[in-house]
Amino acid sequence: METSSACLVLEGVSRHFGGLKAVDNVNLTLQPGERHALIGPNGAGKTTLFNVISGELRADAGTITLNGADVTRLAAHQRAARGIARTFQITKLFPNLTVIENMLVACEALDRRRFTMHRPLSSCADLVERATNLLDEYRLSPFRRELARNLSYGDQRKLEVALSMAGRPRVLLLDEPMAGLSSGERDVMQALLRQLDPSIAVLLIEHDIDVAFGFAERITVLYQGRVLTEGPKEMVSANRSVQESYLGLLVE
Amino acid sequence: MIYIITQFLNGLFSAALLFLIAGGLTLVFGVMRIVNIAHGSFYMLGVYVAYTVIARTDSLLLGTIAAVLLVAAVGLAVERLFLRRFASRPLPQMMMTMGFALVFRDAAFMIWGGDPFTLPYPALLAGSVETRDIVFPAYRLFVMLVAAVVGLLLWVLNEHTLIGAKLRATVDDPEMAAATGINVALVSGGVFAAGAALAAFGGVMGGPILGGYAGMDLDLLPLAFVVVIIGGMGSLKGALVGSIAVGLIDNFGKALVPELSYFTLFAPMVIVLAIKPTGLYGRG
Amino acid sequence: RPEALPIKIGFIAPLSGPNAQNGRDILNGFLLYLQEIGSGVDGRRIDVIIEDDEAIPAVGLTKTRKLVERDKVHLMAGALLSSTGYALAPYIDAMRIPMLYPVVSADDLTQRRRSKWIVRTGYSGSQPNHAFGEYAYHTLGLKKVATIALDYAFGWESVGGFQRTFEAEGGLVAQKIWCPVFVHDFAPYLAQIPRDVDAVYALFLGRSALQFMRQYQEFGLKQRVRLIGAGTTTDEHVLPFMGDEALGVVTALHYTAALDTPANRKFVAAYRARYNRVPSYYSESMYTGAKWLVTAVEVVHGNVEDSATLVDALRHVKLTDAPRGPLELDDYGNPIENVYIRRVERVNGQLQNTVIETIPRVSQFWKYNPADYLKQPLYARR
Amino acid sequence: MLNVLDLHTYYGDSHVLQGVTMHVDSGRVTAVLGRNGVGKTTLCRSLVGLTPARAGRIVFNDTEITRLPPHQICGLRISLVPQGRRIFRSLTVEEHLAIAGRTRGSLAGVSEKREHRPGWDVRKVYDVFPRLSERRGHRGDELSGGEQQMLAIARALVANPVLLVMDEPTEGLAPMLVAEVGKLIRRLKDEGTSILLVEQNASFAVKTADYVHVMSKGRIVHSSEPAALWANGDIRTQFLGVPRVDPPVARD
């Protein structure tokens, strides 16, 4: 595997909680434009791995390299500035801002103008336009002026995903973006994911096997914090231990 | 040496008193997330009620009981009628308690006037314990003992009954707590009343030494807050450690560098928060 | 005819907050006297407009502005704290409204920072203590004293006054302990008191006096070291709430409710009858202040509109029958009055400040030459 | 067992439930389906008293519960598995089960004994979700998303409900656990518990339920046996957005 051109490389990354090895010596490489799914049973350490990559949690061991630079010691916002964006499994919005304001804040995050104090945000036409377009894309426009906390759960989930797109990320970490969506909305979301800029590397956590296998070309299976297998999806779905530990249902 | 021992004992006494006062504050904050500005008022009301009852009946015990019960009732009323509506909304709740602090303060002035007074010592404990050159008032030792007992009681209650867990559930998510069958109104009313009662009890315990006077409510409140913050809001252990730390540092600070006595109280807090933003045992 | 209009007096004092009781005492004294004279002065009714300054100088100023600009009072009286006293002075001077300070005791108000329109009828902080320092050395026979006092201007001025005359006579102030004003537990300070002194001089007031006395006894110091102090420490505003721990404490002040003169007996009786409590020096201060004021208004025949003559009259009042004894102003606007050395005794079951010596006609400059005195700096912490 | 008559519920001024009439039969699994934001969660909230309805009636076993406070409704043994899990962040798994359990007493006594008692208790719940047992000492905010979901179900179970209201109980669960929950629902049904199941996972719902209501814009627009629903392509595409024909696996 080619690591020099890779945009995200994890080497021996571990994270412990007390005695619990939530993430244990994980190696992972993401090429630009790669579509990669991360699956594994509940509590396998998927979200924790995301937290470690995005900087919400510090790694206890190992190094994280982003576009050739070591970011292991950087804070979350610094990593975001270098192109990592993520969604949260448990929705994290700005509940008392309207939907459009949620989007605008996300859009200005990596913009130089976030420190601008002398003109209204609404006069930054390009930011407003971006935010509006994103809302359109995610079918959230009807709720533009609703407070985020008054959205239904499914709509909140959509906004959650939409926020992460605002900063034009290079590496996108999606933690169960389909959860809580109705079947129709799922299809829309899948279509959106498929239409993402092909140069973005996407790492997707998903429990719906159809979605995961339909989206990604490579799969990593995490089990008790460790990587069980990693490889192209055909290879992974053939792997017996994966079937036992995770896909059990399919071979029932 | 004698000097150091005396100051040490003084520090522990301050700690005991602080713990009694701060215990209720941390209880109410820990389980209800209410920054209770009226805590000092409950403390004050306790002293005033005890004073009145003792003056009528000459019984310290009766005075204490009356103070604790009456103030608990007042606390319950405040919670039920006013704070309840704003469950889990810290800012309006805090502002409400600020309003109550003002009301209680003026009501006390209206009822009892602004004269200072002290409560009598229990006859048994009026003397001092003397060993060689160290003279230490017996009553102060007694207060230390009482604080230890109260601390133990709170700990047992919290660790070994479901009350503690129910209380925390109520704070974490009042809606779900209710849907889980917890009578949220009862629980939070009870806790608030208990916090008020504890404040009143602390006031009565300190009564023979600090007494009652106009403005006492806001005088001791910052102290109690400092204790609670150093330890970490909501943590019983924190309140204990905080009060001992503050008691000792403040006493030695005042004795050794009197020039800085305005700062010895707050400096430890600022340092602790600068290093650990949630206090020693607090969680974010 | 202007004579028919009432004379308007603006009154401010802290009527809420921690100092409210003192404010109330002042107000009570004021109202008692006005009630006694009844009908008014020279056919003009006296209207008092009362405002609460909350013991916050800025509030005091706002309220004074209200009284002067909106209510158009002819003269002002009141204030308790020195800070309020200083804060009001520029405004009072600018508006040219005569004002009477009954208790504000900051030395400099009648020394280095005098104001033309302000007349003090109370005392200056160091005034009784000058007398007391000498008395303590000679009559009480003390040679070495430690002081413990509240750490602010009133404390420094009182202790400073005491120390000056006490040491001038040959005594020694061995140690000065200062307690922040917000202290409740005096234990750490009590532990610092040296045991080899002849006496401890204490300056406290209100709740701090009460707490201090309690704790002084609690730690077994009362039997070991004699306690003396400034008058406020055992003044009648706290004395009734003290117990045996206060017995025998000797202090100095320009008033005591136990003063055995006809004028005072009458005042105390009237005050007790009206308010059901012993008058404190705060109460007496404004009772006498009111008397002072009324006397001056009589001198100008009720013509209070002419403030320049009024303030002149205020400066030249002499009272011979005030409850505290005779008093008149010196050239600097501070009263010359008796200072009483008092000892706390229990009489008929009540604690009182029994007069054990009267030092007559004490000025704020004691026996010093005012001009020389004023060249020295104000008493401070050191 | 549960009858809902012309229920109207508002959030402030917004009229969300606009006359819902439906019923849950005793000892059966009744599903409510619908797209995002149609008011499914609001219905659940009104049932358990969290957002009392402004008009209409809810009758549970001859008791009118429309205006009862939540803890009293809980006392009638109606339990809720809320959407979004709503775990108490500072309580451990054990504490969750202890306070929700229909048993009084100290924590220490909860985990042992009581084998002989009928109904659900902590032990039985741990048997269904062994993962929870491993995490019993962990605080709510230290659990993974799926673990929280299991706990939310477990919390409702230990109260031994007569009526269990489940708002998207499979969200975030790995396939094996989704199957496990399916089994659990069937088992509960066999034990005589009535279940109201709100689901996005339409195929899961159709497989599990005995009767289905379809909701749209605050109203029930279709009620039938699941098979009939599945056969009705119009309803499926219009109200559920499920285009694929994917016949549900027959049970038993």
Place this chain on the structure above:
Amino acid sequence: MKAVPFVAVILVMLIAGPPFLASYWVGLLTQMLIFALLAMSLDVLLGYTGLPSLGHAGFFGVAAYAVAVLSTTYHAGFWTCVMSGILIGTLLSTLLGLLVSHVRDVYFLMITLASGMVLWGLSYRWIPVTGGDNGISGIPRLDAHAGLPFAGPVAFYYVTLLVFVVSASLLALLVSSPFGFTLRGIRENELRMKSLGFNTWLHCWVSYIIAGAFASVSGVVWAYYNGFVSPTYLDLTASSELFLMVTLGGPGTLVGPVIGAGAIVLLKNVISAYTQRWPLILGTFYIITMFGAPQGLWNLGRRRRASS
């Protein structure tokens, strides 16, 4: 946006009214403006960034002290005093901000309370400079010091109004600017802000500095208005009253604090003329207001209007 007509009406009244009012009312109005500005500056922290500061009167007081010390002890000129006042207050908030910007919620409340108390202690104890308890009086009058051609309360009022309007406009711009929105984002969900790429610490710090700067401006005006300073300017009571103004009026809006400040200044001065029980009444007023309008008076009005 809905605030615009309201603000316009108020502004016209503020501009046109005073010449017809008695000097006492002009004085009260001046006070209201000064406190309104101070309350708005606190609102940047409390309402927008979600940082409840209980030591905000500190900057106000320090700026006032700077003016007092420079103008009395050092006889400094007008602009020196004004600029130093603002600068020193801002500098202080810059330094303190370093200490407090990583603390949140109640802990922020308490650490700012502590820093406020320390400043108060300093003003009380640093006697050679601050005059201790007695404070400093004798600050020159504005007209004399600044060499204004007009004197008197009305002139002072208009100067204050000018300062107020300029500051309020700047603040209004600030809160609607991109930066203003980052502050709201931090209030709502700091973790999310971090993962979006905001250095939230920095934003909190900057907002603390800005709040301190505007508080200093009001402190400078206050010093001239009163002509003296004393430690009560920076004590806990002052800070908590300020806090009340903001929460009562409506945190997270700029009109709210102005309403709150106006209401409290007015109430305190008017009720106390009629009864000595005014703290009781004021306390009851707080309770009732919070009860009926937990989001503040202004937001209550807004919701009414929105629903009708």
